[in-house]
Amino acid sequence: MFPNAKCELDFETPFQLLRAVIMSAQTTDKQVNKISPNLFKEISLSSDVEKVWLEKIEKYIKKIGLYRNKSRFIFESWKKINSEFNWLVPDNIKELQTLPWVGIKTAKVVMAVLYNWPYLAVDTHVHRVLNRLWFVHTKSREQTDKKAEILFSDSDKSRLHHLLIFFWRYHCTSRNPKCETCPFTNICKYYKTNIMK
Numbered sequence: 001m002f003p004n005a006k007c008e009l010d011f012e013t014p015f016q017l018l019r020a021v022i023m024s025a026q027t028t029d030k031q032v033n034k035i036s037p038n039l040f041k042e043i044s045l046s047s048d049v050e051k052v053w054l055e056k057i058e059k060y061i062k063k064i065g066l067y068r069n070k071s072r073f074i075f076e077s078w079k080k081i082n083s084e085f086n087w088l089v090p091d092n093i094k095e096l097q098t099l100p101w102v103g104i105k106t107a108k109v110v111m112a113v114l115y116n117w118p119y120l121a122v123d124t125h126v127h128r129v130l131n132r133l134w135f136v137h138t139k140s141r142e143q144t145d146k147k148a149e150i151l152f153s154d155s156d157k158s159r160l161h162h163l164l165i166f167f168w169r170y171h172c173t174s175r176n177p178k179c180e181t182c183p184f185t186n187i188c189k190y191y192k193t194n195i196m197k
């Protein structure tokens, strides 16, 4: 269904991807891509310490929701990567999660997109889709994340990461999923309990 599925956030450097992922929480990738160029141009990992401050980041991203929190996370990440990681975004799950706001989902996104490691990031949407299709039968995103770790092979995970995002974003949406054109109706829990009925 989605042979060209890929990360839809614009970025050129690891730190740009990390910032874009932070900004994308509860915001569309399109909105993030609109505001990213100016922010990226103004602040990079090598920016002079004197030239980066919280209010400046707020000014660039204030058109997106939760911009105050997101600005703080970007600012604190910038400081921590500079002071503790020698200006390099960590390339492993454990160290990534020491950055402000970065949890297991974001760490997996960075590892899958940036370094092509075999990780499948489970957010609420992926949790929903995997449950609808009976891959898992779980109550929380965390439970789904743990099950997905063992359910799929490493060779499939990073590809699945992109495919599942496209699937929930453009087909199996939270409200009004496109069941009428879906090839998975015969194995779908949602279809059987909501549509067929």
Ligand code: SF4
Pocket: 132, 133, 171, 172, 173, 177, 178, 179, 180, 182, 183, 184, 185, 188, 189, 190, 191
């Ligand atoms: S049948 Fe509908 S709910 Fe089920 S996977 Fe397809 S689009 Fe999603």
